[in-house]
Amino acid sequence: MELHQLSRPTTPGLFVTGTGTEIGKTVVSCLIADQIRRFARPGERVGVLKPVASGCRKERGQLIAEDAEQLAHAADLDAAIGGLDLVTPIRFKPAVAPAMALEMEGKEALDWTPVDLAIKRLDETCDFVVAEGVGGVMVPMEKKPGGTMKGVVTCLDMMKALGWPVVIVADARLGTLNHTALTVQAVRGAGLKIVGVVLNRYDPRSDDESVRRNGEWIRTMCRVKILGLIPESEKAWDVRAIDPVLRDAADVFVYSKAVYLHNVGDDTRHRSKRIRLILRILLGFVAIVAGLAGWYVWEVSTYASRTFRAHAAGFVERLDRSESGLYLLRFDGDWDEIRGTPVKASDEFVRDFYRSVSKARNALCCESTDVRSGFYLTLDPESTTARHSVVLLDDGRLHIAKESADFLGEVPVYSAGDAARAGAE
Ligand SMILES: Nc1ncnc2c1ncn2[C@@H]1O[C@H](COP(=O)(O)OP(=O)(O)OP(=O)(O)O)[C@@H](O)[C@H]1O
Ligand SMILES: C[C@H](N)[C@@H](CCCCCC(=O)O)NC(=O)O
Numbered sequence: 483m484e485l486h487q488l489s490r491p492t493t494p495g496l497f498v499t500g501t502g503t504e505i506g507k508t509v510v511s512c513l514i515a516d517q518i519r520r521f522a523r524p525g526e527r528v529g530v531l532k533p534v535a536s537g538c539r540k541e542r543g544q545l546i547a548e549d550a551e552q553l554a555h556a557a558d559l560d561a562a563i564g565g566l567d568l569v570t571p572i573r574f575k576p577a578v579a580p581a582m583a584l585e586m587e588g589k590e591a592l593d594w595t596p597v598d599l600a601i602k603r604l605d606e607t608c609d610f611v612v613a614e615g616v617g618g619v620m621v622p623m624e625k626k627p628g629g630t631m632k633g634v635v636t637c638l639d640m641m642k643a644l645g646w647p648v649v650i651v652a653d654a655r656l657g658t659l660n661h662t663a664l665t666v667q668a669v670r671g672a673g674l675k676i677v678g679v680v681l682n683r684y685d686p687r688s689d690d691e692s693v694r695r696n697g698e699w700i701r702t703m704c705r706v707k708i709l710g711l712i713p714e715s716e717k718a719w720d721v722r723a724i725d726p727v728l729r730d731a732a733d734v735f736v737y738s739k740a741v742y743l744h745n746v747g748d749d750t751r752h753r754s755k756r757i758r759l760i761l762r763i764l765l766g767f768v769a770i771v772a773g774l775a776g777w778y779v780w781e782v783s784t785y786a787s788r789t790f791r792a793h794a795a796g797f798v799e800r801l802d803r804s805e806s807g808l809y810l811l812r813f814d815g816d817w818d819e820i821r822g823t824p825v826k827a828s829d830e831f832v833r834d835f836y837r838s839v840s841k842a843r844n845a846l847c848c849e850s851t852d853v854r855s856g857f858y859l860t861l862d863p864e865s866t867t868a869r870h871s872v873v874l875l876d877d878g879r880l881h882i883a884k885e886s887a888d889f890l891g892e893v894p895v896y897s898a899g900d901a902a903r904a905g906a907e
Contacts, residue, residue, distance in 0.1 A: 483595040485635055486628070488643045491601050493529065495611030496677060497641050499669070500651040501661035503617035506682035506712065508532075508549045510651045512556035513712070515612040519558055522609070529608030530557045533597045533640060534616050534623060535570040537577030545573040549614065563607045564600075571596030581622035581634060590625040592635075601644075613646060618661075619668050630672070638672050647675040652700070654684035654711060656692045659699055666704040678707035683714050 496514060500507040511530070519528045535547035550569035553559075559569070572592065574583035584590060604611050616623070619638040620631065629635035641648065648669050652662040662679060669676055681697055688694070697708045 483593060483598055484626075485592070485594050485623075485639060485643050488594050488598050489601050489605075490643070490645055491605055491611065493605050493608050493611050495529075495531075495613055495644075495646040496649050497613045497615065497644060497646040497674075498649045498651060499615040499619055499637070499641065499665070501618055501653065501658065501665050503621075505618075505651050505653055506680075507614050507651050508552050510649065510680050510682065510712065511612050511614045512552050514649070515553060515557040518610055518612065519556070526609040527560055527563065527607060528557045529563060529604040529611040530554060530559065530569055531600060531604060531611055531613040532570045532616075533600070533613065533644075534572040534574075534580050534592070536574040536580055536583050536616065538570075538573045538575055540575060545575060547573050553612070553614065557612070560607075564603055567596075568600045568603055571600045579621050579623075580616060581624050584624060592624040611646070613644065615641065619665055630668075638668055641669070641674060642672050645674070647677045649677050649709065650679045650706075651682055652679055654681035654693055654696060655688075656690055658696050659692075659703070662700050663704055666706060676706055678709035679704070680709045680712060682712045684711035685714060 498507050498511040498514065511532075515528050515530050522528060530550075530553035532547065532549050532553060535549055538545040538547045540546075546566065547570040550566045554566060554569050572580070572594075574580060576583045576586055578586070580592070584592065615621070615637045617637065619636065619641065621637045622631070622634045623629075623637060623640060624635045625633060626635045627633055629639045650662065650665050650669065652658045652665070658681070666676060666679075679700055681700075684697075685693060697711065700706065701708050
């Protein structure tokens with residue numbers, strides 16, 4: 483199985499990475515797992531995972547990762563969840579980068595199947611997972627195209643595949659600004675959320691000025707939370723026998739609890755499902771509103787082209803010249819249904835009308851040879867589409883020809899100037 487085929491965990495979790503190897507990832511992962519275990523509600527289980535480990539010892543023909551032992555101990559790993567194989571599903575003996583260990587075995591690509599099985603098991607049995615990387619984010623995991631680095635899949639690619647928010651462990655001492663900033667940049671660039679940075683081996687009594695200032699610099703320069711400052715401690719390796727000094731690194735405890743409860747904690751899975759549902763409903767609602775708006779705009783625009791504006795006016799010229807002149811029609815309605823009695827326009831309106839027709843190209847007058855009388859109606863002097871023929875019927879009612887093309891074909895069309903002259907006569 484290839485990395486991109488890996489199941490995406492559904493259980494909420496944290497991925498603990500570091501600015502390099504031996505920086506304290508396991509110590510911090512253990513502190514967080516221990517903390518979460520203690521704050522968990524009854525029945526909730528914390529899972530731990532270090533998908534790939536190198537530098538493992540051989541015992542009774544088995545490769546054992548010390549990190550896995552420490553993680554399992556911190557999380558009080560329940561036998562029902564699984565054994566150390568589940569904590570570190572892929573193990574190498576040489577203490578080198580996994581891709582290098584593979585190379586030493588004459589291989590290039592990793593088979594990610596054991597990691598996939600571990601993820602599925604954790605999804606089935608746990609409420610929260612603390613996962614740990616190998617070395618820093620650019621450590622090569624296998625030789626394969628398509629990764630962050632050319633021809634190489636890195637630890638960051640694995641973090642991306644898992645998708646958990648990231649805790650970065652960095653050294654508190656000189657040199658950390660560069661390493662931390664590079665790590666933050668890479669993790670952010672991969673689109674992963676950074677929960678914060680833990681500074682390890684912090685000594686408040688250090689006469690190195692940078693030790694005291696690094697945290698603040700990292701916070702502002704990298705725009706990250708500093709989750710905690712872990713002092714040097716002889717018992718750092720055993721979180722369950724933790725010494726008071728490490729316990730006093732209360733920031734990590736407080737923050738890991740906060741992280742658990744508020745950031746990516748137990749409710750996240752349900753919350754994210756709820757959020758997804760709400761988003762879907764909102765999206766559906768937006769789609770319906772957009773559809774309705776589209777329909778409305780379409781309807782209004784077609785209605786506008788079909789409807790008759792209130793101030794339509796036209797020139798009526800009967801063949802016998804009786805009652806010739808400008809008629810005004812005040813009507814709102816559908817073209818198909820227009821039936822209205824024209825009203826002889828007032829002199830004032832006639833003046834206005836001619837003033838407007840002389841400006842509006844589409845306000846034309848026409849004369850029919852085959853109908854008793856007719857006029858051209860301009861619905862909207864600004865619109866070039868609103869030319870419809872109107873026929874004044876014998877009984878004085880108006881008949882609207884829907885499309886004036888036929889009508890126009892048979893009758894001379896006069897210009898607005900002609901209309902003006904006609905009106906002036
Ligand atoms: N605050 C500390 N005080 C004392 N010892 C520490 C502290 N942090 C880490 N160590 C020790 O440093 C060593 C490396 O720590 P750790 O295993 O946590 O690093 P890591 O980043 O997980 O390394 P790897 O890359 O191998 O996974 C361990 O022996 C650990 O006990
Ligand atoms: C052997 C180490 N402890 C570690 C591998 C570190 C690889 C570092 C490679 C590098 O950055 O040069 N393995 C592990 O975390 O399982």
